[in-house]
Amino acid sequence: MITPMRSLGRHLTGKAKPGPSGDPPPPAKPPPAGGWRSWLLPIGTLIVLAWLLIPLMFGGGSPAPYSYSDFMTRVDAGQVKTVSIDDQGAVTGTLKDGTQFTSQIPTAPNANQLETQLRAKNVQTTATQSGGFLWSALIGFLPLLLLIGLFAWTGRQAQQSLSGGIGGFGGFGRSKAKIIEAERPTTRFADVAGYDGVKQEISEMIDFLRAPERYAAAGAKPPRGVIMVGPPGTGKTLIARAVAGEADVPFLSVTGSGFVEMFVGVGASRVRDLFDDARKRAPSIVFIDEIDAIGGRRGSGTITGGNDEREQTLNQLLAEMDGFDQGSGIVVLAATNRPETLDPALLRPGRFDRQVTVPLPNQAERAAILAVHTTGKHFTPDADLGVVARATPGFSGADLANLVNEAAINAVRAGRTTITPDDLGAARDRVLLGRRETTNALLPQERHAVAVHESGHALLAALCEHADPVAKVTILPAGMTLGVTEQLPEAERHLYSESYLADLLAVRLGGRAAELVVFGEGSTGAANDLAGATQIATRMVRDFGLSPALGPVGYSSSSPQYLGEEAASPLRRPYSERTQQVIDEEVSRLLAEAEKRAVGLLRAHRGALDRLAAILLEQETVDGEVVGGVLRAEHTKGPRARAS
Numbered sequence: 001m002i003t004p005m006r007s008l009g010r011h012l013t014g015k016a017k018p019g020p021s022g023d024p025p026p027p028a029k030p031p032p033a034g035g036w037r038s039w040l041l042p043i044g045t046l047i048v049l050a051w052l053l054i055p056l057m058f059g060g061g062s063p064a065p066y067s068y069s070d071f072m073t074r075v076d077a078g079q080v081k082t083v084s085i086d087d088q089g090a091v092t093g094t095l096k097d098g099t100q101f102t103s104q105i106p107t108a109p110n111a112n113q114l115e116t117q118l119r120a121k122n123v124q125t126t127a128t129q130s131g132g133f134l135w136s137a138l139i140g141f142l143p144l145l146l147l148i149g150l151f152a153w154t155g156r157q158a159q160q161s162l163s164g165g166i167g168g169f170g171g172f173g174r175s176k177a178k179i180i181e182a183e184r185p186t187t188r189f190a191d192v193a194g195y196d197g198v199k200q201e202i203s204e205m206i207d208f209l210r211a212p213e214r215y216a217a218a219g220a221k222p223p224r225g226v227i228m229v230g231p232p233g234t235g236k237t238l239i240a241r242a243v244a245g246e247a248d249v250p251f252l253s254v255t256g257s258g259f260v261e262m263f264v265g266v267g268a269s270r271v272r273d274l275f276d277d278a279r280k281r282a283p284s285i286v287f288i289d290e291i292d293a294i295g296g297r298r299g300s301g302t303i304t305g306g307n308d309e310r311e312q313t314l315n316q317l318l319a320e321m322d323g324f325d326q327g328s329g330i331v332v333l334a335a336t337n338r339p340e341t342l343d344p345a346l347l348r349p350g351r352f353d354r355q356v357t358v359p360l361p362n363q364a365e366r367a368a369i370l371a372v373h374t375t376g377k378h379f380t381p382d383a384d385l386g387v388v389a390r391a392t393p394g395f396s397g398a399d400l401a402n403l404v405n406e407a408a409i410n411a412v413r414a415g416r417t418t419i420t421p422d423d424l425g426a427a428r429d430r431v432l433l434g435r436r437e438t439t440n441a442l443l444p445q446e447r448h449a450v451a452v453h454e455s456g457h458a459l460l461a462a463l464c465e466h467a468d469p470v471a472k473v474t475i476l477p478a479g480m481t482l483g484v485t486e487q488l489p490e491a492e493r494h495l496y497s498e499s500y501l502a503d504l505l506a507v508r509l510g511g512r513a514a515e516l517v518v519f520g521e522g523s524t525g526a527a528n529d530l531a532g533a534t535q536i537a538t539r540m541v542r543d544f545g546l547s548p549a550l551g552p553v554g555y556s557s558s559s560p561q562y563l564g565e566e567a568a569s570p571l572r573r574p575y576s577e578r579t580q581q582v583i584d585e586e587v588s589r590l591l592a593e594a595e596k597r598a599v600g601l602l603r604a605h606r607g608a609l610d611r612l613a614a615i616l617l618e619q620e621t622v623d624g625e626v627v628g629g630v631l632r633a634e635h636t637k638g639p640r641a642r643a644s
Ligand SMILES: Nc1ncnc2c1ncn2[C@@H]1O[C@H](COP(=O)(O)OP(=O)(O)OP(=O)(O)O)[C@@H](O)[C@H]1O
Pocket: 191, 192, 193, 194, 195, 231, 232, 233, 234, 235, 236, 237, 238, 239, 289, 335, 337, 369, 372, 396, 397, 398, 399, 401
């Protein structure tokens, strides 16, 4: 296996981005409530703003603040018409020309003197109680308070109408239709390019949907659910719609994240509504995209101690799927790109008992997808879609659709209606750039490195006597890997011999060894391989007594089920610091020996290594037989025959 390393140096630019296995996207924002209520907020805002602004614009502004001496000068000059003075000495008044003003009398004044002065100038005088700071503040803030209240109220209304009225508040504005979409797609299998295997696996569903009663009559358990697993944009939704189109049945689609809301119980009731709806329209298809949003392992909640809402939603889904009776005519299709996070209960018989992998398209499939998306578009004679298909390893169907569209836009920008090879090239680079930001699209030299790395694993698996045979090698990126070598044990093992473990280590280190042999240096891609190999070596030394230096001792405290798994708590060691040191040394020795052996074998079969890497670069995915074939061809042809 080879894994991508994308965040190296990222932090320097401060541009952190979640990786592909990051958190699920946040639940979709509820759309605003419809009807008159949606007008309330903007209109209310306008009114409040007008309240604040109009006096400023037309009322001649706020009163002018005069200093006390200024005020007195104006009194002396006979300009003042009225004043009102409160017990705190705050003055508000009007000049004879209508100007309003305020002032403040500094110290407890000589009230009598002031009054005489005012009287002498014939100023109308009133004394008031200081209304207190609170009151004036309240008046000042009133518009703001109103505005905040309005916002809060509108928000609540929107939420209630969406949640279908919790606690009896609802009744109006239910907008469930936005969450569950029902339609009758016209999409056909012909619109889905490639993926013949997937179509075949899923066609039983179509049979069933066309005549559910036949299954009931024969007493056959109908298929219930299929989970489509694959990277984003590989056409899972498209395939689901095509199933509905082919069977000519209603298609009810929802998104997993749309189910899970803030309020406990909403998701479960939505699941119930969804299946009620499906039963009414049966035979029908229910499609749940991003099922991982609800179908994650129960009891695996975060620090907050679980996610009740999600668990309730999942339980309801399980109950609904169990509740189908024979011949109910409902098929549930689901899609995810994180199958490993799903609760095992979902995958049990009678629920999603079938998993279909929808991989990234290979070269031939890419050509077919390009053909689907280029119908009705015009190309110059020298534009070759075969070249595009070859130059786009790792692109999904959605990427290819995007590429064609970008190319067409490019042509339009240049004032043309036909698409040139340059348009296609530019569009490819554009989509590739976008992909590199979010996924594992590779540069050519990176692809070469991946091909070499995987060839190393594959050849070692074929060369080591005790290793499990190679089933498949691929350099198509998927999820968190850039390439994978799959081995398939001939039988399930329960006991592992020392020679098997030694071969296991060599195969694990084979990827890195190939990089060392071909490029003269390692890379970050082997991190996962190394971690796995180190874990195995550690258990060989510490748990299985397979190291002469430490002897026949075993320190495993609990017994992990799988070979690569660590014992539960590594915090407390039952052995001394010195023993730890010996363990460390022995682990390093085992790994170094395995690497040396791997490098030696690959040097001896350098021809096969280069040949297999070249085949992988061209075909992207090859079967185990190809690996064996490459080795045999080398034996018969090359003078550099077997070395060990
Ligand atoms: N095999 C294909 N043939 C033709 N078009 C395809 C194919 N695969 C993908 N596409 C194009 O890509 C678009 C996106 O595919 P779709 O939404 O079905 O992918 P998805 O696997 O459901 O993605 P996600 O996991 O992101 O939901 C489709 O609408 C279609 O235009």
